[in-house]
Each structure stands twice: as structure tokens, then as C-alpha cells.
Amino acid sequence: MFLNGGELDEITVFRRELHRRPELSGQEVETARTVTQALRSREPDAIVTNLGGHGLAAVYQGTADGPTVMIRAELDALPIEELSSLPHRSEILGKGHLCGHDGHTAILMALAKGLSHRRPARGRAILLFQPAEENGAGAAAVLADPKFETLKPDFVFSLHNFPGLPLGHVALVEGPVNCASRGMKIVLSGKTSHASCPEDGIPPTFAVARLLEELTALGAGGRLDADFTLVTVTHARLGEPAFGISPGRAEIWATLRTLTDAQMAALVESAEALVHKHAEAGGLASSISYEDIFHQCSNAPEAVDELRRALAEEEISHDKGASTLPMNASEDFGLFGRVAPSAMFFLGAGENHPRLHNPDYDFPDALIAVGARAFMRTIRNLLG
Known part of the structure; x- marks a missing residue:
């Protein structure tokens, strides 16, 4: 030494x-x-x-x-x-x-x-x-x-x-x-209403339910090779903790992970397409931002x-x-x-x-x- x-x-x-x-x-x-x-x-x-x-x-x-x-x-x-x-x-x-x-x-x-x-x-x-x-x-x-x-x-x-x-x-x-990874923050915005009349609002409930399943399904997991993808939902929030309000806003946080930067670009494109698809179907505004971005x-x-x-x-x-x-x-x-x-x-x-x-x-x-x-x-x- x-x-x-x-x-x-x-x-x-x-x-x-x-x-x-x-x-x-x-x-x-x-x-x-x-x-x-x-x-x-x-x-x-x-x-x-x-x-x-x-x-x-x-x-x-x-x-x-x-x-x-x-x-x-x-x-x-x-x-x-x-x-x-x-x-x-x-x-x-x-x-x-x-x-x-x-x-x-x-x-x-x-x-x-x-x-x-x-x-x-x-x-x-x-x-x-x-x-x-x-x-x-x-x-x-x-x-x-x-x-x-x-x-x-x-x-x-x-x-x-x-x-x-x-x-x-x-x-x-x-x-x-x-691996490459990044934190994806999704915000879905609709309109709140009384819980007794959810039809008066634009709730993001169904979009959230579908995104939680379909985002996770984008992650094939398995062997760490060029095709490896993993999506981990780390946080989700729907409306306020109250029984009288049908929600008008939701957040989903997910970590996207791939072995290569090229595969990350493809995963981001697929994830964003899902967000836009379900936001549009639900009459919702959406925004997507990224934090904790790591390259391969x-x-x-x-x-x-x-x-x-x-x-x-x-x-x-x-x-x-x-x-x-x-x-x-x-x-x-x-x-x-x-x-x-x-x-x-x-x-x-x-x-x-x-x-x-x-x-x-x-x-x-x-x-x-x-x-x-x-x-x-x-x-x-x-x-x-």
C-alpha cells in the first residue's frame, strides 16, 4: 500500500x-x-x-x-x-x-x-x-x-x-x-363534482385504472438484454381523501427502466402514447414530466x-x-x-x-x- x-x-x-x-x-x-x-x-x-x-x-x-x-x-x-x-x-x-x-x-x-x-x-x-x-x-x-x-x-x-x-x-x-432509467410524472386533469352526481364532472378514475395496468404491462422484465424493459408504478393519487367529492385530478408516478438508451426512447414513446390515448378517451387534459433521468x-x-x-x-x-x-x-x-x-x-x-x-x-x-x-x-x- x-x-x-x-x-x-x-x-x-x-x-x-x-x-x-x-x-x-x-x-x-x-x-x-x-x-x-x-x-x-x-x-x-x-x-x-x-x-x-x-x-x-x-x-x-x-x-x-x-x-x-x-x-x-x-x-x-x-x-x-x-x-x-x-x-x-x-x-x-x-x-x-x-x-x-x-x-x-x-x-x-x-x-x-x-x-x-x-x-x-x-x-x-x-x-x-x-x-x-x-x-x-x-x-x-x-x-x-x-x-x-x-x-x-x-x-x-x-x-x-x-x-x-x-x-x-x-x-x-x-x-x-x-440500466437507463427515468421517473415519469403523469398529471390528469378533469373536473370535480359532487360524489352523488359524478356525471356532472370529468373524473380521471377510469383512465387511472387503465394506466396502472397498461403502463406496468409495458415492462417485459426478465433477462437484462437489449430488449429489457421495466415499468414500476411508485406513487398514485386520485382526487382528495373525502367521500363527498368525485375527483377531477390524478397523478401517477412511474419509473421506466431499460438496459440501453435506445430502448428507453422506445419505452418513453409507448408510455406517452398510452397516457394520451386514455386522457383523450376520458376527456381529460394531461401533462407529462420527467425527473431523475439516468442514461445507460x-x-x-x-x-x-x-x-x-x-x-x-x-x-x-x-x-x-x-x-x-x-x-x-x-x-x-x-x-x-x-x-x-x-x-x-x-x-x-x-x-x-x-x-x-x-x-x-x-x-x-x-x-x-x-x-x-x-x-x-x-x-x-x-x-x-
Whole structure:
């Protein structure tokens, strides 16, 4: 390991401090400030702040020309109450680092420490701390920020911890690793009336009943291949909770999920056609909006080759993830693949570890050293 035990202990303490004070997507003000302050003692050649919102990047410059290698972690937490007796449990009611982004950030801080001891021989190593991953907005905002042009990478790498895999074991595969998904919000508007005279109004009741069934039926489910589709109704509301009113308004929220962006476009078209069909049949006005938009995430072969080489040289147990990848869940890292070859590996958090987004989840500190070793070896192989 390129850090000593005392330095790793320091980074573990840092990780637990982040865990105590989680901030949600787009609100990572104090988290970004804490990371920036810690980075200053790691002496990067530049720190780019307010990147795509509250994101930041630390740049370590080599002395010779060469490629730019970017390693990305996330800053945000979740709107979930942490249920834990840990001494470093969340101090913020209703918020928790229950996906492990505090641990991913700590891994990059370990890299910063190592790069401050020995800068790359050529090119640049950039540590990107991205905001707003959980709602799918962060990567797009970072890439759209004019400041990103000065950071444009030749490779981008990332990881995600993965409960269910043995602790420290890596799953890594070429091609698709995460699904595209988006939240679809449907509003149907008619006219309320007295419950005794529903014929005097325009209720959305029958349209809602049909859409709940037919939207769900668009999701074939099954094997995660190019034809995979899944529609999950997550919320529905019809009128007001009263017995004297025939409703005039309804909402349906559904998550659309596919393996590829092309299939997502087809699923969106089919779902919207159903909404328009049943709204028109019921004499209703309709509106459709989308939130939490995630594009497909695919690993480029040349980026996977670099990670596999590093994992082998560091003697980190790994396989091609046949039993776990691709996965149904979404990740906004996929957008980075549009600017450079990119790859994400999945680092085992333990076979019986609490699952991601569970209220009792906590990032295993033992993974800080494993993730940092894999990334540092990748940096040294590419940059010297």
C-alpha cells in the first residue's frame, strides 16, 4: 500500500466525519467545503471548485506531456433516516450516507495523499468529486460546465461498493453495467363534482385504472438484454381523501427502466402514447414530466483492460461479474463515456452486508485501501 497505517487511519476518520453530516443532491455545500480544506494539505497543482454545482476537482500535474486520467467519486447522500447504533451515525435527521459515497470520497482522498508524495511522471491525474449523483443531475451538470473543458480526460474511472459480493472482491465487465432509467410524472386533469352526481364532472378514475395496468404491462422484465424493459408504478393519487367529492385530478408516478438508451426512447414513446390515448378517451387534459433521468452506463473495453491490469498487479481478487452484471440499478457515471473511454468496477462490501439504500448500511472502511490501490496502480500504469 502506498500509504502507511497512520495515513489510512486519518482517512478513515475523515470518512466517518463525512458520514455524520450527510447532504442531499445539489445541497453538498459543507461536504464540498470539507473536501476542499482537506485537499489543500494534499497540495494539488490546482483545485477547481463549483464544478457543475458543488463539485470540485483536484489536479496533479506531471512534468512531461501525457494523457489525462480522471478518477470520479460522488459527494451526495440520501433522504433516508439512518437506523444505526454506530458512533459515527448520521447527525442529520432524515438523511444518511446509505450508498457509500462517503467511502468513495475517502478513496479519492487516499489517492490525493499518495499523489502528493509522488506526482505522475507525465500527463495529469484528476480527482473529481461529483455532486448530485443520486438524482441523476450531477454528471450532466459537470460535463456542461465550461470549466470541464480545462479538465477534459482521456480516461475516466470510477467504482461502486457492492454488498452481496465478498469483501474486497471486484466484479468488472465490458459493455453494459447499469440500466437507463427515468421517473415519469403523469398529471390528469378533469373536473370535480359532487360524489352523488359524478356525471356532472370529468373524473380521471377510469383512465387511472387503465394506466396502472397498461403502463406496468409495458415492462417485459426478465433477462437484462437489449430488449429489457421495466415499468414500476411508485406513487398514485386520485382526487382528495373525502367521500363527498368525485375527483377531477390524478397523478401517477412511474419509473421506466431499460438496459440501453435506445430502448428507453422506445419505452418513453409507448408510455406517452398510452397516457394520451386514455386522457383523450376520458376527456381529460394531461401533462407529462420527467425527473431523475439516468442514461445507460457501459464500460469501454480499453478502460476495462487498464483496470484488469491494475487489479492483477495488485493481486486484488476479481472476475467478469457474470452473476451480478449488468445490474438493474442506475448510475449517472455513464455520461462520462461520451467524452472519454470510461469504466466502473464494483467492489464487494461483503456477502451479508446491509444492501445499498438500506437504513442500516455503512461503508466498510477496509475498502478504502483496496479501492485506492486499484486506482493508484491504474494511474501509475498510464502516467508513470
